Amino acid sequence: MPQPFYITTPIYYVNDVPHVGHAYTTIAADVQARWHRLLGHEVFFLTGLDEHGQKVQQAAAKAGISPQEHCDRLTLQFQTLWQKLGISNDGFIRTTDARHQAVVQRFLQELYDNQLIYRAEYTGWYCTFDERFWTEKDVNDGRCPDCQRPVEQLSESNYFFRMSQFQQRLLDHLEANPTFIRPESRRNEVAGFLQKPLEDLSISRPKSRLSWGIELPFDADYVTYVWFDALVNYMSALEYLPSQPSVERLWPATVHLVGKDILTTHAVYWSTMLMALEVPLPHTIFAHGWWTVDGEKMSKSRGNVLDPHAMVDQFGTDAFRYFLLREVPFGQDGDFAFESFIGRINSDLANGLGNLLSRTITLIQRFSDGNVPAPVASASTELETELQTTAESLLHDHLPTHLRSDRIAFNRALEAIWGLVQLGNQYIDKTAPWVLAKDPACSARLQTVLFHAAETLRFLCLATYPFMPDTAREMARQLGLPYNFSQALLKDPIAWGDGGSGTTVVKGKALFPRVDAPATPSPAQPQAGAxxxxxxxxxxxxxxxxxxxxxxxxxxxxxxxxxxxxxxLLKLQVDLGTEQRQIVAGIGKKYGPEDVVGKTIVVVANLKPAKLMGVESQGMVLAAGDEDVEGLVTFKDVDPQPGTKVK
Ligand SMILES: [Zn+2]
Known part of the structure; x- marks a missing residue:
């Protein structure tokens, strides 16, 4: 049996409602979890909330409710969003749970008994907002270097964790385990941080200024510093949240996903805490980047904070999941530009994957009574071999490589999947089943082509599932595949040619409707056969x-x-008798540019101009066909002059 796959998101601090940053990490963890379940691994996917601390206490006071009530409200908001985003977490931990608190107290007591926690007087500059002390050299003009708010000099007695003792051990661990901190740039950052002397960590707060926390087991006048409480969740959860609770089986975690801003707390605080407790460290801590919106940092004052609820309502869960993971390499900062989001929905999703599914189903219904035919070996060509090689290496080589939890490259996995989408569309263009169907002598070839098109989609269905679970389920339904995605469908290698033949396809709605750019007030689509x-x-x-x-x-x-x-889409310049017009027509799958030049056609001349894929269209051509164009409307016996009225 392979080692169970244990993945975590940070537990999110409940001082504010969930935003795109929370959604990003959680979607990333979800893709990893779904992928490993498909492979047949035991998976435990944990997320949750960090509910203690000064800011929570302040937010609750401001709202005039108890901190617990505040936490309960926020919990509902996070859980609703995770449901909406299709998050398949196995556990949801809240640090106000008594079972978590008991573990934190047990760890504190153990460290205290081993003299790894001591009491000392401390004087320093304190920032209330950040809940932390600063040294003299950190403070600028009496202000906090982080948030620029005024700091105050505070002297208090606190408990300290002997973090400094573990500096060399941590450096050695970093050296010996190249994939402990990922990506490489972040690993260098942590190594750099550890070049300076590591100080001991204050792990308590006097109740006189903060009451909302876990009481120290050895001193009732203090509560636990929020990070010392929060980080413990990764282990405490294993004692009571999995269906078979077991720290031994599930620890160490395979990967902690974190935002780059909390890398130090994980790489340094958490690691040294574990060393002090004599517990193995997690295999990998993977830090991802931040999102800006249209090139600007998200902030409440700018009013550009991306609300994941609104994104999903407007564009759909799977399109949102796809864009976040496709647009930017995991680990780097990314920019959320609406133009690129809409561009990807229209080109990658609607024209790419959605189109491949809908045209394949239409062809099978039209030319094979809706049943996927059996292939004929003697009618195969190198085109089928190319499809097979690409599809098999996608599932068994590219995805396993790019989804490895110590080098996560979602964008490259999706690039590989879309390589097959593109090949599938080109395959149909090149083989032109509608032409084969006209010649009875080509029936073996036609059957073979339809089979391989369906087989391509079967592989795509399995490959897209971790990223876009609803889409994969809908594809399987339309293709008539009896897939239950909660099973280990990729446990054994998937062989090309094993699926599909004989199953009945079902025409369904388009996977991804095209989206008009918000600037264009939903123009009528100048597309044939609308x-x-x-x-x-x-x-x-x-x-x-x-x-x-x-x-x-x-x-x-x-x-x-x-x-x-x-x-x-084809961009046409047409002669209208009195003028020349540019028209964008959705006939490109049926016709190449060379097929249509010189043709006399019929156009709608008084349609409002619209932009398609950024190209202006000043009219619409008439063509026959449903989703797929069958033919342009032309003239057979006469050749009327351009500009002649049609009625
Ligand atoms: Zn501050």
């Missing part, structure tokens, strides 16, 4: 005046080129 529904009931019929509002004209296509990053 509506396939035939108006049959009285209410949906229009009168002649309605129809006459639409100005249809004959046009001749002068030039055509593909819109970059789109496999669907």
């Amino acid at each position: 509506s396939a529904s035939s108006p049959t009931d009285e209410n949906s019929r229009i009168n002649i005046q309605d129809f006459q509002k639409v100005e249809l004209k004959v046009a001749k296509i002068l030039t055509a080129e593909r819109v970059p990053k789109s496999n669907k």
Whole structure:
């Protein structure tokens, strides 16, 4: 049996509502947890809340409620968000739980008994906001170097943890374990920090100024410093939250995911605490970066704090999960630009994955009665071999490499998945099943192509599941695959050719509807075949005046080129008799630019201009087809002049 996979997020401090930073770490941990469950590993995924400390006490006082009531309210907010984001945590820990508090007290007592905690008088500059002392050299003009608020000189008796004793051991550990702190730049940062003498850590606060905390077991006048309480959660949880509680089985943690701002507390405080308790250190502490919004730091005063609830309501859970992990290498800072978010939804998700699924299902329904046909070996070509090699190396090589918890590279895993999406779309373009279907002699080839297209999607379904669980489930449903994703589907290697044939596909809704850029007030899509529904009931019929509002004209296509990053859109320059227009048409999967130049077609000439993938379109071409274009509307017996009215 492989070692159980134990992953944690930080426990989030409940002085404020959840924001995109919390969502980011938690989604990252969720992807890791789902991936390992698919591989058949025992997984324990822990998240939770840090509920003690000065700021919580202050926030509660401000709201006129008890600290516990404040914590309960915030807990609900976090849990609601995790549900909305599809987070599959196995445990949710709250530091106000008596069972956690008992473990903290036990650890404190043990260190105290071993003379690793001592009492001393301390004088220093205290910042109430940051709940910490500063030394004389840290303070600038009587202000806190962190938050710039005034500091006050405070002298108090406190308890200290002999952290300094463990400096060399920690340096040795860092040296001997290259993947202990990730990424490399953060490891260097910690090593740099440890070049300066490490001081002992004050681990108590007098109750006279802070009552909201865990009482020291050996002195009832003090509560525990919030970090000494919070960090212990990673071990205390194992005593009562897993279905079979066991510290022995689950510790040490495989990976702690943390934001870069709390790396020192984890790499130094937590590690030395564990050393003092004679407990092994976690395998990896992985620090990720911060998000800015449109190039600016998020802050309440700027009013640009990203609310994950709003993102999900507007764009969907899976699109949000995808963007956060695709856009920026995990470990680096990232910028949340709405333009790139919408660009990725439209190109990667709608035109890429969504399109591959919908056209494959349509083709199987049209040419194979909705059942995935069996392939014919003699009708296979190198195109199928290329698909197979790419798909198998995706599942069995790229994903295992990029998702390793000591080198997490979500963006590269997603790049590899989208490599297969692109190959799948190109495969359908190149093999052109709609052409094969016209020739009975090609039926073996047609069957083979449809099978391999479905097989590509089966692999994509498994590969996307950790990142986009709802999407994977919907893909499996439409493909007729009997997958239960809570099972270890990737425990044994997935072989190309084992799936699919004989299953019945189901047409479903588009996986990812295209999103209009917010600046464009939802323009009608100048795309062929926008509506396939035939108006049959009285209410949906229009009168002649309605129809006459639409100005249809004959046009001749002068030039055509593909819109970059789109496999669907062609940019056309057309002659309208009296003028030349640019029209973007969604016919690129059926036609290449060379196929349409010189064609005489019909366009809607009085449509409001709109932008598609950033390219202006001044009209719309008429074409037949539902989701996939079957053909442009052209003229057979006559060749009317451009600009001629069509009625
Ligand atoms: Zn401060």
